[in-house]
Amino acid sequence: MDTTVANLGQVTQTQMRRKRVLNKRVTVALFIAPALLVYLLYMVYPIIGTLQYSLYDWKGGPDKTFVGFNNYVKLFADSVFWSSLANNLKVVLASVFLQIPLGLLMALLLFAPIKGMRFFQTVYFMPFLMSTVAIGLLWVFMFDPLNGSVNRLIGLFGIENIAWLSESKTAMASILLVVVWQYAPFYMILFKAAIVGISEELYEAASIDGAGPWTRFSRITFPMLVPTIVTSSILAIVGSLKAFDIFYIMTGGGPSNSTELLGIYMYKQAFIHFNMGFASAVAFMMFLLAFLVAGIIQYLEYNRKKGAV
Structure with missing residues:
Protein backbone atom coordinates (compact mmCIF):
# COMPACT_ATOMS: atom_id res chain seq x y z
CA MET A 1 0.00 0.00 0.00
CA TYR A 39 10.97 38.55 -38.82
CA LEU A 40 9.33 35.94 -41.03
CA LEU A 41 7.05 38.49 -42.68
CA TYR A 42 9.57 41.25 -43.35
CA MET A 43 12.84 39.31 -43.64
CA VAL A 44 12.42 35.68 -44.63
CA TYR A 45 9.42 36.05 -46.93
CA PRO A 46 10.98 38.85 -49.06
CA ILE A 47 14.16 36.79 -49.46
CA ILE A 48 12.17 33.77 -50.65
CA GLY A 49 10.06 36.02 -52.88
CA THR A 50 13.19 37.58 -54.41
CA LEU A 51 14.56 34.14 -55.23
CA GLN A 52 11.24 33.20 -56.80
CA TYR A 53 11.05 36.34 -58.95
CA SER A 54 14.64 35.87 -60.09
CA LEU A 55 13.58 32.70 -61.89
CA TYR A 56 11.20 34.60 -64.18
CA ASP A 57 11.45 36.97 -67.11
CA TRP A 58 9.26 39.65 -65.55
CA LYS A 59 8.77 43.26 -66.58
CA GLY A 60 6.71 44.22 -63.54
CA GLY A 61 3.28 43.52 -65.01
CA PRO A 62 0.95 40.56 -64.54
CA ASP A 63 2.74 38.43 -67.16
CA LYS A 64 5.73 36.36 -66.09
CA THR A 65 7.68 33.75 -68.02
CA PHE A 66 9.61 31.08 -66.16
CA VAL A 67 13.23 31.00 -67.35
CA GLY A 68 14.90 29.05 -64.55
CA PHE A 69 18.44 30.21 -63.84
CA ASN A 70 18.74 32.10 -67.13
CA ASN A 71 18.85 35.44 -65.30
CA TYR A 72 21.86 34.24 -63.30
CA VAL A 73 23.60 33.10 -66.49
CA LYS A 74 23.10 36.58 -67.96
CA LEU A 75 24.22 38.12 -64.68
CA PHE A 76 27.53 36.26 -64.56
CA ALA A 77 28.16 37.13 -68.22
CA ASP A 78 27.55 40.86 -67.66
CA SER A 79 30.74 42.89 -67.27
CA VAL A 80 28.85 45.65 -65.41
CA PHE A 81 27.93 43.14 -62.69
CA TRP A 82 31.58 42.22 -62.13
CA SER A 83 32.74 45.83 -62.13
CA SER A 84 29.96 46.69 -59.66
CA LEU A 85 31.02 43.79 -57.44
CA ALA A 86 34.63 45.02 -57.61
CA ASN A 87 33.49 48.50 -56.55
CA ASN A 88 31.57 46.98 -53.63
CA LEU A 89 34.74 45.19 -52.57
CA LYS A 90 36.55 48.53 -52.58
CA VAL A 91 33.88 49.89 -50.25
CA VAL A 92 34.32 46.81 -48.02
CA LEU A 93 38.09 47.32 -47.83
CA ALA A 94 37.70 51.02 -47.06
CA SER A 95 35.14 50.25 -44.35
CA VAL A 96 37.17 47.53 -42.65
CA PHE A 97 40.66 49.03 -42.94
CA LEU A 98 39.85 52.77 -42.70
CA GLN A 99 36.43 53.26 -41.16
CA ILE A 100 36.76 50.85 -38.23
CA PRO A 101 40.35 51.85 -37.27
CA LEU A 102 39.33 55.51 -37.44
CA GLY A 103 36.34 54.80 -35.20
CA LEU A 104 38.64 53.02 -32.73
CA LEU A 105 41.09 55.92 -32.76
CA MET A 106 38.29 58.42 -32.15
CA ALA A 107 37.01 56.31 -29.25
CA LEU A 108 40.46 56.17 -27.68
CA LEU A 109 40.84 59.94 -28.01
CA LEU A 110 37.65 60.40 -25.99
CA PHE A 111 39.43 58.82 -23.02
CA ALA A 112 42.56 60.94 -23.41
CA PRO A 113 43.22 63.51 -20.67
CA ILE A 114 42.34 66.45 -22.92
CA LYS A 115 40.01 69.29 -22.00
CA GLY A 116 36.80 69.65 -23.96
CA MET A 117 36.38 65.98 -24.87
CA ARG A 118 32.60 66.21 -24.51
CA PHE A 119 32.57 68.90 -27.19
CA PHE A 120 34.70 66.75 -29.49
CA GLN A 121 32.43 63.76 -28.84
CA THR A 122 29.48 65.78 -30.12
CA VAL A 123 31.44 67.04 -33.13
CA TYR A 124 32.64 63.52 -33.94
CA PHE A 125 29.12 62.12 -33.95
CA MET A 126 27.48 64.88 -36.02
CA PRO A 127 28.20 63.35 -39.48
CA PHE A 128 26.32 60.18 -38.52
CA LEU A 129 23.28 62.22 -37.43
CA MET A 130 23.02 64.11 -40.70
CA SER A 131 20.77 62.98 -43.55
CA THR A 132 22.57 61.00 -46.25
CA VAL A 133 20.93 63.16 -48.92
CA ALA A 134 22.18 66.31 -47.20
CA ILE A 135 25.67 64.86 -46.86
CA GLY A 136 25.74 63.81 -50.52
CA LEU A 137 24.63 67.22 -51.78
CA LEU A 138 27.01 68.99 -49.40
CA TRP A 139 30.01 67.08 -50.68
CA VAL A 140 28.91 67.44 -54.31
CA PHE A 141 29.16 71.21 -53.82
CA MET A 142 32.48 70.84 -51.99
CA PHE A 143 33.90 68.72 -54.83
CA ASP A 144 32.69 71.14 -57.50
CA PRO A 145 35.58 71.53 -59.99
CA LEU A 146 35.19 75.32 -60.31
CA ASN A 147 33.90 76.73 -57.02
CA GLY A 148 34.22 73.82 -54.62
CA SER A 149 36.00 74.35 -51.30
CA VAL A 150 38.19 71.27 -51.84
CA ASN A 151 39.75 72.71 -55.01
CA ARG A 152 40.10 76.10 -53.33
CA LEU A 153 41.99 74.43 -50.50
CA ILE A 154 44.41 72.53 -52.74
CA GLY A 155 44.75 75.66 -54.87
CA LEU A 156 46.55 77.28 -51.94
CA PHE A 157 49.36 74.76 -52.55
CA GLY A 158 49.54 75.47 -56.27
CA ILE A 159 47.57 72.39 -57.36
CA GLU A 160 45.26 72.81 -60.35
CA ASN A 161 41.53 72.18 -60.11
CA ILE A 162 40.47 68.52 -60.20
CA ALA A 163 37.09 67.22 -61.40
CA TRP A 164 36.77 64.90 -58.42
CA LEU A 165 33.42 63.31 -59.28
CA SER A 166 33.68 63.54 -63.06
CA GLU A 167 36.86 61.52 -63.56
CA SER A 168 37.04 57.76 -63.19
CA LYS A 169 40.40 57.94 -61.42
CA THR A 170 39.15 60.12 -58.56
CA ALA A 171 35.39 59.53 -58.29
CA MET A 172 35.50 56.33 -56.22
CA ALA A 173 38.19 57.62 -53.85
CA SER A 174 36.23 60.85 -53.32
CA ILE A 175 33.04 59.04 -52.34
CA LEU A 176 34.91 56.59 -50.12
CA LEU A 177 36.32 59.58 -48.24
CA VAL A 178 32.76 60.75 -47.59
CA VAL A 179 31.59 57.28 -46.53
CA VAL A 180 34.45 56.89 -44.04
CA TRP A 181 33.79 60.38 -42.67
CA GLN A 182 30.06 59.69 -42.28
CA TYR A 183 30.10 56.25 -40.63
CA ALA A 184 33.28 56.27 -38.53
CA PRO A 185 31.38 57.95 -35.63
CA PHE A 186 29.01 54.97 -35.46
CA TYR A 187 31.92 52.62 -34.77
CA MET A 188 33.35 55.17 -32.37
CA ILE A 189 30.24 54.77 -30.19
CA LEU A 190 30.51 50.96 -30.33
CA PHE A 191 34.16 51.03 -29.27
CA LYS A 192 33.53 53.63 -26.59
CA ALA A 193 30.83 51.43 -25.01
CA ALA A 194 33.17 48.42 -25.12
CA ILE A 195 36.07 50.35 -23.57
CA VAL A 196 33.83 51.59 -20.74
CA GLY A 197 33.04 47.95 -19.96
CA ILE A 198 36.70 47.04 -19.38
CA SER A 199 37.53 46.82 -15.67
CA GLU A 200 39.77 49.57 -14.34
CA GLU A 201 41.44 47.01 -12.07
CA LEU A 202 43.18 45.51 -15.10
CA TYR A 203 44.74 48.85 -15.98
CA GLU A 204 45.70 49.52 -12.37
CA ALA A 205 47.41 46.14 -12.08
CA ALA A 206 49.23 46.72 -15.37
CA SER A 207 50.40 50.17 -14.20
CA ILE A 208 51.73 48.68 -10.97
CA ASP A 209 53.71 46.17 -13.05
CA GLY A 210 55.23 49.06 -15.01
CA ALA A 211 53.24 48.67 -18.24
CA GLY A 212 53.21 51.71 -20.49
CA PRO A 213 50.30 53.07 -22.58
CA TRP A 214 51.14 50.92 -25.63
CA THR A 215 51.52 47.78 -23.53
CA ARG A 216 48.18 48.42 -21.80
CA PHE A 217 46.52 48.91 -25.16
CA SER A 218 48.05 45.86 -26.85
CA ARG A 219 47.71 43.50 -23.87
CA ILE A 220 44.41 44.67 -22.34
CA THR A 221 42.34 47.05 -24.48
CA PHE A 222 42.75 45.47 -27.89
CA PRO A 223 42.15 41.82 -26.83
CA MET A 224 39.02 42.91 -24.93
CA LEU A 225 37.80 44.75 -28.03
CA VAL A 226 38.10 41.78 -30.40
CA PRO A 227 34.39 40.81 -30.11
CA THR A 228 33.41 44.41 -30.87
CA ILE A 229 35.82 44.47 -33.81
CA VAL A 230 34.23 41.29 -35.17
CA THR A 231 30.73 42.75 -34.81
CA SER A 232 31.85 46.01 -36.41
CA SER A 233 33.43 44.11 -39.30
CA ILE A 234 30.22 42.21 -39.98
CA LEU A 235 28.18 45.43 -39.91
CA ALA A 236 30.69 47.20 -42.14
CA ILE A 237 30.88 44.39 -44.69
CA VAL A 238 27.12 43.83 -44.89
CA GLY A 239 26.52 47.57 -45.08
CA SER A 240 29.15 47.95 -47.81
CA LEU A 241 27.65 45.16 -49.93
CA LYS A 242 24.24 46.84 -49.91
CA ALA A 243 25.50 50.45 -50.18
CA PHE A 244 23.44 52.63 -52.47
CA ASP A 245 22.28 56.07 -51.33
CA ILE A 246 25.43 58.18 -51.05
CA PHE A 247 26.87 56.79 -54.31
CA TYR A 248 23.64 57.32 -56.24
CA ILE A 249 23.27 60.88 -54.94
CA MET A 250 26.85 61.92 -55.71
CA THR A 251 27.51 60.23 -59.06
CA GLY A 252 24.62 57.93 -59.98
CA GLY A 253 27.16 55.19 -60.64
CA GLY A 254 29.22 57.20 -63.13
CA PRO A 255 31.40 58.22 -64.74
CA SER A 256 31.60 55.15 -67.02
CA ASN A 257 30.34 52.85 -64.24
CA SER A 258 33.42 53.64 -62.16
CA THR A 259 31.26 54.06 -59.03
CA GLU A 260 28.52 51.62 -60.01
CA LEU A 261 27.60 49.37 -57.08
CA LEU A 262 25.39 46.29 -56.97
CA GLY A 263 22.63 48.33 -55.33
CA ILE A 264 22.71 50.95 -58.10
CA TYR A 265 22.95 48.23 -60.75
CA MET A 266 19.88 46.52 -59.27
CA TYR A 267 17.97 49.82 -59.07
CA LYS A 268 18.64 50.69 -62.71
CA GLN A 269 17.65 47.24 -63.91
CA ALA A 270 14.40 47.32 -61.90
CA PHE A 271 13.15 50.92 -62.20
CA ILE A 272 14.82 52.23 -65.35
CA HIS A 273 14.95 49.17 -67.62
CA PHE A 274 12.05 47.38 -65.86
CA ASN A 275 13.86 44.04 -65.83
CA MET A 276 12.32 43.00 -62.52
CA GLY A 277 13.33 39.34 -62.81
CA PHE A 278 16.93 40.21 -63.61
CA ALA A 279 17.00 42.82 -60.82
CA SER A 280 15.71 40.18 -58.40
CA ALA A 281 18.66 37.97 -59.39
CA VAL A 282 21.03 40.84 -58.56
CA ALA A 283 19.26 41.40 -55.23
CA PHE A 284 19.46 37.73 -54.29
CA MET A 285 23.16 37.64 -55.14
CA MET A 286 23.68 40.64 -52.84
CA PHE A 287 21.92 38.78 -50.03
CA LEU A 288 23.87 35.60 -50.69
CA LEU A 289 27.24 37.40 -50.64
CA ALA A 290 26.41 39.23 -47.39
CA PHE A 291 25.13 36.02 -45.79
CA LEU A 292 28.21 34.01 -46.76
CA VAL A 293 30.69 36.67 -45.63
CA ALA A 294 28.90 37.17 -42.29
CA GLY A 295 28.75 33.39 -41.79
CA ILE A 296 32.48 32.97 -42.48
CA ILE A 297 33.40 35.73 -40.02
CA GLN A 298 31.16 34.23 -37.35
CA TYR A 299 32.66 30.78 -37.96
CA LEU A 300 36.22 32.11 -37.63
CA GLU A 301 35.31 33.97 -34.45
CA TYR A 302 33.69 30.83 -33.01
CA ASN A 303 36.85 28.82 -33.71
CA ARG A 304 38.97 31.57 -32.15
CA LYS A 305 36.91 31.52 -28.95
CA LYS A 306 36.91 27.73 -28.92
CA GLY A 307 40.70 27.67 -29.29
CA ALA A 308 41.10 30.28 -26.55
CA VAL A 309 39.05 28.15 -24.16
Whole structure:
Protein backbone atom coordinates (compact mmCIF):
# COMPACT_ATOMS: atom_id res chain seq x y z
CA MET A 1 0.00 0.00 0.00
CA ASP A 2 2.74 2.41 1.00
CA THR A 3 4.66 1.52 -2.18
CA THR A 4 1.62 2.24 -4.32
CA VAL A 5 1.09 5.62 -2.66
CA ALA A 6 4.79 6.46 -3.13
CA ASN A 7 4.60 5.52 -6.81
CA LEU A 8 1.48 7.62 -7.27
CA GLY A 9 3.25 10.52 -5.58
CA GLN A 10 6.25 10.21 -7.90
CA VAL A 11 3.96 10.05 -10.94
CA THR A 12 2.12 13.11 -9.73
CA GLN A 13 5.38 15.04 -9.17
CA THR A 14 6.65 13.99 -12.60
CA GLN A 15 3.42 15.18 -14.22
CA MET A 16 3.61 18.48 -12.35
CA ARG A 17 7.22 19.01 -13.48
CA ARG A 18 6.27 18.25 -17.07
CA LYS A 19 3.33 20.63 -16.79
CA ARG A 20 5.58 23.40 -15.43
CA VAL A 21 8.10 22.84 -18.24
CA LEU A 22 5.30 22.88 -20.81
CA ASN A 23 3.83 26.06 -19.35
CA LYS A 24 7.28 27.68 -19.41
CA ARG A 25 7.80 26.71 -23.04
CA VAL A 26 4.36 28.02 -23.99
CA THR A 27 5.09 31.30 -22.20
CA VAL A 28 8.44 31.67 -23.99
CA ALA A 29 6.81 30.83 -27.34
CA LEU A 30 4.10 33.46 -26.78
CA PHE A 31 6.71 36.14 -26.04
CA ILE A 32 8.81 35.16 -29.05
CA ALA A 33 5.88 34.80 -31.47
CA PRO A 34 5.33 38.52 -32.30
CA ALA A 35 9.02 39.17 -33.06
CA LEU A 36 9.27 35.88 -34.96
CA LEU A 37 6.19 36.76 -37.01
CA VAL A 38 7.63 40.17 -37.92
CA TYR A 39 10.97 38.55 -38.82
CA LEU A 40 9.33 35.94 -41.03
CA LEU A 41 7.05 38.49 -42.68
CA TYR A 42 9.57 41.25 -43.35
CA MET A 43 12.84 39.31 -43.64
CA VAL A 44 12.42 35.68 -44.63
CA TYR A 45 9.42 36.05 -46.93
CA PRO A 46 10.98 38.85 -49.06
CA ILE A 47 14.16 36.79 -49.46
CA ILE A 48 12.17 33.77 -50.65
CA GLY A 49 10.06 36.02 -52.88
CA THR A 50 13.19 37.58 -54.41
CA LEU A 51 14.56 34.14 -55.23
CA GLN A 52 11.24 33.20 -56.80
CA TYR A 53 11.05 36.34 -58.95
CA SER A 54 14.64 35.87 -60.09
CA LEU A 55 13.58 32.70 -61.89
CA TYR A 56 11.20 34.60 -64.18
CA ASP A 57 11.45 36.97 -67.11
CA TRP A 58 9.26 39.65 -65.55
CA LYS A 59 8.77 43.26 -66.58
CA GLY A 60 6.71 44.22 -63.54
CA GLY A 61 3.28 43.52 -65.01
CA PRO A 62 0.95 40.56 -64.54
CA ASP A 63 2.74 38.43 -67.16
CA LYS A 64 5.73 36.36 -66.09
CA THR A 65 7.68 33.75 -68.02
CA PHE A 66 9.61 31.08 -66.16
CA VAL A 67 13.23 31.00 -67.35
CA GLY A 68 14.90 29.05 -64.55
CA PHE A 69 18.44 30.21 -63.84
CA ASN A 70 18.74 32.10 -67.13
CA ASN A 71 18.85 35.44 -65.30
CA TYR A 72 21.86 34.24 -63.30
CA VAL A 73 23.60 33.10 -66.49
CA LYS A 74 23.10 36.58 -67.96
CA LEU A 75 24.22 38.12 -64.68
CA PHE A 76 27.53 36.26 -64.56
CA ALA A 77 28.16 37.13 -68.22
CA ASP A 78 27.55 40.86 -67.66
CA SER A 79 30.74 42.89 -67.27
CA VAL A 80 28.85 45.65 -65.41
CA PHE A 81 27.93 43.14 -62.69
CA TRP A 82 31.58 42.22 -62.13
CA SER A 83 32.74 45.83 -62.13
CA SER A 84 29.96 46.69 -59.66
CA LEU A 85 31.02 43.79 -57.44
CA ALA A 86 34.63 45.02 -57.61
CA ASN A 87 33.49 48.50 -56.55
CA ASN A 88 31.57 46.98 -53.63
CA LEU A 89 34.74 45.19 -52.57
CA LYS A 90 36.55 48.53 -52.58
CA VAL A 91 33.88 49.89 -50.25
CA VAL A 92 34.32 46.81 -48.02
CA LEU A 93 38.09 47.32 -47.83
CA ALA A 94 37.70 51.02 -47.06
CA SER A 95 35.14 50.25 -44.35
CA VAL A 96 37.17 47.53 -42.65
CA PHE A 97 40.66 49.03 -42.94
CA LEU A 98 39.85 52.77 -42.70
CA GLN A 99 36.43 53.26 -41.16
CA ILE A 100 36.76 50.85 -38.23
CA PRO A 101 40.35 51.85 -37.27
CA LEU A 102 39.33 55.51 -37.44
CA GLY A 103 36.34 54.80 -35.20
CA LEU A 104 38.64 53.02 -32.73
CA LEU A 105 41.09 55.92 -32.76
CA MET A 106 38.29 58.42 -32.15
CA ALA A 107 37.01 56.31 -29.25
CA LEU A 108 40.46 56.17 -27.68
CA LEU A 109 40.84 59.94 -28.01
CA LEU A 110 37.65 60.40 -25.99
CA PHE A 111 39.43 58.82 -23.02
CA ALA A 112 42.56 60.94 -23.41
CA PRO A 113 43.22 63.51 -20.67
CA ILE A 114 42.34 66.45 -22.92
CA LYS A 115 40.01 69.29 -22.00
CA GLY A 116 36.80 69.65 -23.96
CA MET A 117 36.38 65.98 -24.87
CA ARG A 118 32.60 66.21 -24.51
CA PHE A 119 32.57 68.90 -27.19
CA PHE A 120 34.70 66.75 -29.49
CA GLN A 121 32.43 63.76 -28.84
CA THR A 122 29.48 65.78 -30.12
CA VAL A 123 31.44 67.04 -33.13
CA TYR A 124 32.64 63.52 -33.94
CA PHE A 125 29.12 62.12 -33.95
CA MET A 126 27.48 64.88 -36.02
CA PRO A 127 28.20 63.35 -39.48
CA PHE A 128 26.32 60.18 -38.52
CA LEU A 129 23.28 62.22 -37.43
CA MET A 130 23.02 64.11 -40.70
CA SER A 131 20.77 62.98 -43.55
CA THR A 132 22.57 61.00 -46.25
CA VAL A 133 20.93 63.16 -48.92
CA ALA A 134 22.18 66.31 -47.20
CA ILE A 135 25.67 64.86 -46.86
CA GLY A 136 25.74 63.81 -50.52
CA LEU A 137 24.63 67.22 -51.78
CA LEU A 138 27.01 68.99 -49.40
CA TRP A 139 30.01 67.08 -50.68
CA VAL A 140 28.91 67.44 -54.31
CA PHE A 141 29.16 71.21 -53.82
CA MET A 142 32.48 70.84 -51.99
CA PHE A 143 33.90 68.72 -54.83
CA ASP A 144 32.69 71.14 -57.50
CA PRO A 145 35.58 71.53 -59.99
CA LEU A 146 35.19 75.32 -60.31
CA ASN A 147 33.90 76.73 -57.02
CA GLY A 148 34.22 73.82 -54.62
CA SER A 149 36.00 74.35 -51.30
CA VAL A 150 38.19 71.27 -51.84
CA ASN A 151 39.75 72.71 -55.01
CA ARG A 152 40.10 76.10 -53.33
CA LEU A 153 41.99 74.43 -50.50
CA ILE A 154 44.41 72.53 -52.74
CA GLY A 155 44.75 75.66 -54.87
CA LEU A 156 46.55 77.28 -51.94
CA PHE A 157 49.36 74.76 -52.55
CA GLY A 158 49.54 75.47 -56.27
CA ILE A 159 47.57 72.39 -57.36
CA GLU A 160 45.26 72.81 -60.35
CA ASN A 161 41.53 72.18 -60.11
CA ILE A 162 40.47 68.52 -60.20
CA ALA A 163 37.09 67.22 -61.40
CA TRP A 164 36.77 64.90 -58.42
CA LEU A 165 33.42 63.31 -59.28
CA SER A 166 33.68 63.54 -63.06
CA GLU A 167 36.86 61.52 -63.56
CA SER A 168 37.04 57.76 -63.19
CA LYS A 169 40.40 57.94 -61.42
CA THR A 170 39.15 60.12 -58.56
CA ALA A 171 35.39 59.53 -58.29
CA MET A 172 35.50 56.33 -56.22
CA ALA A 173 38.19 57.62 -53.85
CA SER A 174 36.23 60.85 -53.32
CA ILE A 175 33.04 59.04 -52.34
CA LEU A 176 34.91 56.59 -50.12
CA LEU A 177 36.32 59.58 -48.24
CA VAL A 178 32.76 60.75 -47.59
CA VAL A 179 31.59 57.28 -46.53
CA VAL A 180 34.45 56.89 -44.04
CA TRP A 181 33.79 60.38 -42.67
CA GLN A 182 30.06 59.69 -42.28
CA TYR A 183 30.10 56.25 -40.63
CA ALA A 184 33.28 56.27 -38.53
CA PRO A 185 31.38 57.95 -35.63
CA PHE A 186 29.01 54.97 -35.46
CA TYR A 187 31.92 52.62 -34.77
CA MET A 188 33.35 55.17 -32.37
CA ILE A 189 30.24 54.77 -30.19
CA LEU A 190 30.51 50.96 -30.33
CA PHE A 191 34.16 51.03 -29.27
CA LYS A 192 33.53 53.63 -26.59
CA ALA A 193 30.83 51.43 -25.01
CA ALA A 194 33.17 48.42 -25.12
CA ILE A 195 36.07 50.35 -23.57
CA VAL A 196 33.83 51.59 -20.74
CA GLY A 197 33.04 47.95 -19.96
CA ILE A 198 36.70 47.04 -19.38
CA SER A 199 37.53 46.82 -15.67
CA GLU A 200 39.77 49.57 -14.34
CA GLU A 201 41.44 47.01 -12.07
CA LEU A 202 43.18 45.51 -15.10
CA TYR A 203 44.74 48.85 -15.98
CA GLU A 204 45.70 49.52 -12.37
CA ALA A 205 47.41 46.14 -12.08
CA ALA A 206 49.23 46.72 -15.37
CA SER A 207 50.40 50.17 -14.20
CA ILE A 208 51.73 48.68 -10.97
CA ASP A 209 53.71 46.17 -13.05
CA GLY A 210 55.23 49.06 -15.01
CA ALA A 211 53.24 48.67 -18.24
CA GLY A 212 53.21 51.71 -20.49
CA PRO A 213 50.30 53.07 -22.58
CA TRP A 214 51.14 50.92 -25.63
CA THR A 215 51.52 47.78 -23.53
CA ARG A 216 48.18 48.42 -21.80
CA PHE A 217 46.52 48.91 -25.16
CA SER A 218 48.05 45.86 -26.85
CA ARG A 219 47.71 43.50 -23.87
CA ILE A 220 44.41 44.67 -22.34
CA THR A 221 42.34 47.05 -24.48
CA PHE A 222 42.75 45.47 -27.89
CA PRO A 223 42.15 41.82 -26.83
CA MET A 224 39.02 42.91 -24.93
CA LEU A 225 37.80 44.75 -28.03
CA VAL A 226 38.10 41.78 -30.40
CA PRO A 227 34.39 40.81 -30.11
CA THR A 228 33.41 44.41 -30.87
CA ILE A 229 35.82 44.47 -33.81
CA VAL A 230 34.23 41.29 -35.17
CA THR A 231 30.73 42.75 -34.81
CA SER A 232 31.85 46.01 -36.41
CA SER A 233 33.43 44.11 -39.30
CA ILE A 234 30.22 42.21 -39.98
CA LEU A 235 28.18 45.43 -39.91
CA ALA A 236 30.69 47.20 -42.14
CA ILE A 237 30.88 44.39 -44.69
CA VAL A 238 27.12 43.83 -44.89
CA GLY A 239 26.52 47.57 -45.08
CA SER A 240 29.15 47.95 -47.81
CA LEU A 241 27.65 45.16 -49.93
CA LYS A 242 24.24 46.84 -49.91
CA ALA A 243 25.50 50.45 -50.18
CA PHE A 244 23.44 52.63 -52.47
CA ASP A 245 22.28 56.07 -51.33
CA ILE A 246 25.43 58.18 -51.05
CA PHE A 247 26.87 56.79 -54.31
CA TYR A 248 23.64 57.32 -56.24
CA ILE A 249 23.27 60.88 -54.94
CA MET A 250 26.85 61.92 -55.71
CA THR A 251 27.51 60.23 -59.06
CA GLY A 252 24.62 57.93 -59.98
CA GLY A 253 27.16 55.19 -60.64
CA GLY A 254 29.22 57.20 -63.13
CA PRO A 255 31.40 58.22 -64.74
CA SER A 256 31.60 55.15 -67.02
CA ASN A 257 30.34 52.85 -64.24
CA SER A 258 33.42 53.64 -62.16
CA THR A 259 31.26 54.06 -59.03
CA GLU A 260 28.52 51.62 -60.01
CA LEU A 261 27.60 49.37 -57.08
CA LEU A 262 25.39 46.29 -56.97
CA GLY A 263 22.63 48.33 -55.33
CA ILE A 264 22.71 50.95 -58.10
CA TYR A 265 22.95 48.23 -60.75
CA MET A 266 19.88 46.52 -59.27
CA TYR A 267 17.97 49.82 -59.07
CA LYS A 268 18.64 50.69 -62.71
CA GLN A 269 17.65 47.24 -63.91
CA ALA A 270 14.40 47.32 -61.90
CA PHE A 271 13.15 50.92 -62.20
CA ILE A 272 14.82 52.23 -65.35
CA HIS A 273 14.95 49.17 -67.62
CA PHE A 274 12.05 47.38 -65.86
CA ASN A 275 13.86 44.04 -65.83
CA MET A 276 12.32 43.00 -62.52
CA GLY A 277 13.33 39.34 -62.81
CA PHE A 278 16.93 40.21 -63.61
CA ALA A 279 17.00 42.82 -60.82
CA SER A 280 15.71 40.18 -58.40
CA ALA A 281 18.66 37.97 -59.39
CA VAL A 282 21.03 40.84 -58.56
CA ALA A 283 19.26 41.40 -55.23
CA PHE A 284 19.46 37.73 -54.29
CA MET A 285 23.16 37.64 -55.14
CA MET A 286 23.68 40.64 -52.84
CA PHE A 287 21.92 38.78 -50.03
CA LEU A 288 23.87 35.60 -50.69
CA LEU A 289 27.24 37.40 -50.64
CA ALA A 290 26.41 39.23 -47.39
CA PHE A 291 25.13 36.02 -45.79
CA LEU A 292 28.21 34.01 -46.76
CA VAL A 293 30.69 36.67 -45.63
CA ALA A 294 28.90 37.17 -42.29
CA GLY A 295 28.75 33.39 -41.79
CA ILE A 296 32.48 32.97 -42.48
CA ILE A 297 33.40 35.73 -40.02
CA GLN A 298 31.16 34.23 -37.35
CA TYR A 299 32.66 30.78 -37.96
CA LEU A 300 36.22 32.11 -37.63
CA GLU A 301 35.31 33.97 -34.45
CA TYR A 302 33.69 30.83 -33.01
CA ASN A 303 36.85 28.82 -33.71
CA ARG A 304 38.97 31.57 -32.15
CA LYS A 305 36.91 31.52 -28.95
CA LYS A 306 36.91 27.73 -28.92
CA GLY A 307 40.70 27.67 -29.29
CA ALA A 308 41.10 30.28 -26.55
CA VAL A 309 39.05 28.15 -24.16
